[in-house]
Each structure stands twice: as C-alpha cells, then as structure tokens.
Amino acid sequence: MVNTTSSAPLDVAGVRTSTRQIRSTPGYRAFTIANFGVLVLVGALTLYPFLNLAARAFSAEAAISAGEVFVWPVGFNTTTLLSVVEQEMFWLNYRNTIVYTVVATVIAMALTTTFAYVLSKKHLKGRAFLIGLALFTMFFSGGLIPNYMLITGLGFKNTMWAIVLPQAINVFNLLIMKSFFENFPAELEEAAAIDGLSTYGILFRIVLPLSKAVIATMVLFYAVAFWNSWFPAFLFMDEPSLYPVTVFLRNIIAGASGTGEGLSDSAVQIGANIKAVTTILTVLPIVCLYPFIQKYFVSGVMLGSVKG
Template identity: 80%
Template sequence: MEELAPRVDLAAVRASTRTIKPTTGYRVFTVINAVVLVLVGLLTLYPFVNLAARAFSSQAAIAAGDVFLWPVGFNTTTLQSVVEQERFWINYGNTVLYTVVATAIAMVLTTSFAYVLSKQHLKGRGFLVGITLFTMFFAGGLIPNYLLISELGFKNTIWAIVLPQAISVFNLLVMKSFFENFPAELEEAAAIDGLSTYGILFRIVLPLSKAIIATMILFYAVAFWNSWFPAFLYMDDPDLYPVSVYLRNIIAGATGTGEGLGGDAVQIGANVKAVTTLLTVLPIVCLYPFIQKHFVSGVMLGSVKG
C-alpha cells in the first residue's frame, strides 16, 4: 500500500513568506551600509579623477589650487610633449616585455615552490619555510646585491630585473596556504589512476586554482610594471630603461624647466607629474576590472590558513 506523501500548501507558504518584512533595525543597517560604501568608493576614486584633471589643466589653475574633479584651462601640452618622444615608446615596450617575462617566470617558480611547501610529509619542510621567512625580513644589502648582479653579468640585461624579484615571499605564502586547503582526496584519486606528481599538478591542481593564479598574476604584474629602482641601478643604456625610469627622469629633469621635452616649459613644469603618473597607472587601471572577481576570491581562499 502506497504511503501518502504529506501535502504542502504552497499557497500558504508563499503567503507566509510575503508577510515576512525586514525589521527597522535591518533597514537602518542597510541604509548606513550603503552610504558608507558609497563614501568609501568616492574617496577611493577621487585621487585618480583629480590626477586626470590636473594632467589636462593649465599651470595657473594648478598653482592656484583650482583643480578638483574637472580640468581648468584645458591643455594637452605636456601630454603631447611626452608621447611624441620616440624613446618614450621604446621604454614603454621595454616595460611590457619586462612585465610579461618577469611575471611568467615568477609564477612558475612561486607556484612550484608553494606546491612543494604545502605537502605536510615533505622532509625538511620546516627548514625550507624558515629560510623563506628569513629572506622576507633580512636581505643582503644594496652593495652586495649590486656586486652579485655585476659578477653574474646581468647588468644591462632583463635578468637584472627579473631574477632578483622572481619570488615574492608574501605571494608564496598565500599560494602555499591555498594549496594546503586543496582537497587531498582529489590528488589521491588521481594518483590511484596513475598520474604522476607533475600530472596531478598540471591536470588536477592548477585547473582548479584559477582564482589564486589570477590573483598572483595581478600582484606580480603590478609590482613589475611599477618597478623602477632595479633598472635605475643596474642599467646604463637609456634604450633599455622601463617607462617608469624614463618618466622618473622626466620628473627629475623637467619639473620647473621642461628641459628635454620641448613645448611650453611652464606648462610642462606644472603638470608633468600628473601626466607621467597617469600614463603609468592607466594600463593597470584598465586591466583590474576584468580580474577583480578572481582577485577577491583568490585572496580569501589563500588566507584561510596562516
């Protein structure tokens, strides 16, 4: 004899659901939360908008402090003077090359090392983690590093920028924490099916780690894109400079004089910092919205364990 399933009055359930209303406290919290988030967003956006406004404003308006959210006395003298320089585009191409190569090498080394350190059964794991943490707080110093790079023959090469910064300890620890939280059952099942360690890493672990990988790519790309001191220290040929060094030299040499850029020296001296900073950060600003979701989820996943 069939058991009769209890009948559920769907109409009554819908009616009771409709009668549930948010409390006054919840409504107040929602409003306050929305207002705070809007204010934080505006405060975060203001410096960039002000920077763009100053980049296209006149010298007199900037000196008088009249520029806030919109250009005053619109001019493009400085922008034209910068982008018309052939060396600017040569150095911009160098920055793209250095960033791509350095990020690729850093991701390979960081991912490999983090995956190894995430294995609890690894012999000497504590010693390796200790050495890694030691390098996070102590460095060899500027002069020993310079001598080392010179002896290795890396001066005036891309390797002077790439190799000394190939592994960020912070990024390494975040990836290590993520891999430690990875389900061990998946790796065990893959091993039973005959996959080697490298097969498990490339066919199981990495495809399921897109969020943390995208986050680390963003971290490394931003760091290498903005890096200027290693190139300033280890490179003598201006044609090998990244754009950050080129723009740094413009700021140092052109502020107040406009020397080397041509055009109206007064206009250039007033807003050259805004123009150069805008040109430097614009690619990162354009790239970030496309990987923001991976950035947020990657950091959350990688920070569950310390």
C-alpha cells in the same frame, strides 16, 4: 502512536509576508537610506583622487597652482601629455616595460607555483627548513652594495635579467599559494595518483585548473609589482634604450624640477601637472587589466589565507 512523519513543509508564503513586513518598517527604511548614503560617500571618496588626477593631467599649470582643479580640467591643456608621448624614447621604454613585465611575471609564477606546491606537502623532508629559508629573506637581505656586486658579477648588468631574476619569488605570494594548496582536497590528488598520473601530471592537469582564483590573484600582484618597479633598472642599467617607462618618466619629473638631465626642452619646461600625467600614463594599463580578473581577486586572497 508516536508521529514519525517529518516536520511540516516550510510556509514559503508566510516567510515572504514576514520579509515584506520587515522591509516596510520605518527602522528598515531608515537603515536602507543610511546604508545607501554611506556607500555613496565611500564611493565618492574613493573615486575623487582618480578624477582629480585625471583633471590635473589636462589642466593649465596656473589653475593647478591656484588650487582651482578638482574633478574637471580647468584651462584644458595637452602640452604636457604631448611632450611626453611624442618622444620616440617613451614608446621604446614602454615596449621594454611590457616585455619585462610579461617575462618576469611568467618566470615568477612558474617558480612561485612549483615551490609553493612542494612546500604544501607536509610529508616532505626538510619542509620546515625550506619554509624557514624563505621566511628569512623577508626580514634580512644582502644589502644594496652586495646585491649590486652580485648582479654585476653574474653579468646581468644592462640586461633584462637584472630586473627579472632578483624579484622572481615574492615570499608573501609564496605563502598565500602554499596555504591555498594545503587546503586543496587530498582525495583528488590520491585518485589521480591511482589512475597513474605523475606528480607533474597531478599539478598541471588537476591542481592548477582548479586554482584559477589564486593564480589570477598572484598574476595581478606580480604584474603590478614589475610594472611599477623602477629602482632595479635605475641601479643596474646605464643605457636609456633599456629603461622601463617608469625610469623614463622619473627622469622627466627630475628634469622638470631642475634636478635631472631633461630629455627635451619641452619636457624640462613641464610644470605642475607633470606628476599627474606620468601617473596616468603609468597606471592606465593596469587599470584596464584589473576589471578582467577582479572577480578572482578577493576570492583568491581569502582562499589562500584560511590557514597560515
């Protein structure tokens, strides 16, 4: 008779023994050591610029100019840092940056999410035209002067909306979210529709709770972009009390180099470490935020890039 029984169980002990034998070979040990060394080298090369930046922020100008600063401050100096943070305008502009970033990110996420969800529906009439319209803006823009005239004509000059609305939808982020929603299981939405949920109910109660990875990624993208943005404010705002902190720090750098209107005598005298100090002050909040959403970052991008 033909034996119809299933194959023999996996010999777990044999697999473990074989694995131990492989790990004990000279080739495997050499590979492990080489792999460890490469990872340490890559980590050191990645970390060095940040350590050097922090060291420059707290080093004496003479030591920086002489090239003596590497990963540890030389001639510990906090004059530059204090001359920046002691100014009341700095904290006012810092508050402006937080407000602009939060409001702009919320609006951008609302518009991008809803637009991407609509574009992910292949049965939508006019879908190709809407996608083409979005892609058109990636390659062509109205130009600086027409944009300035438009913002001024709408009455947005010297307001937060001059920063928020023109950058409300980033097409790259839109395409990532559209691809993610296209890969979303249609069966879940169909079951929710049978249960009586409306389109908005499906989006807010089914789709978005299962899209935390891509949402966290888009929040990070938008927040970083709005936090670091300075040119729209520099172009559309005339009142220093409305500036974001990036424009404030740009003016300090310009004043320190003798080409701009210095904000104080001490700020104008800032020398070689001003760029390091301003960079540290600007990126610190984003660096503190990133670890909390880093676990969603790679998975969100990869999920949204399965299909174009």
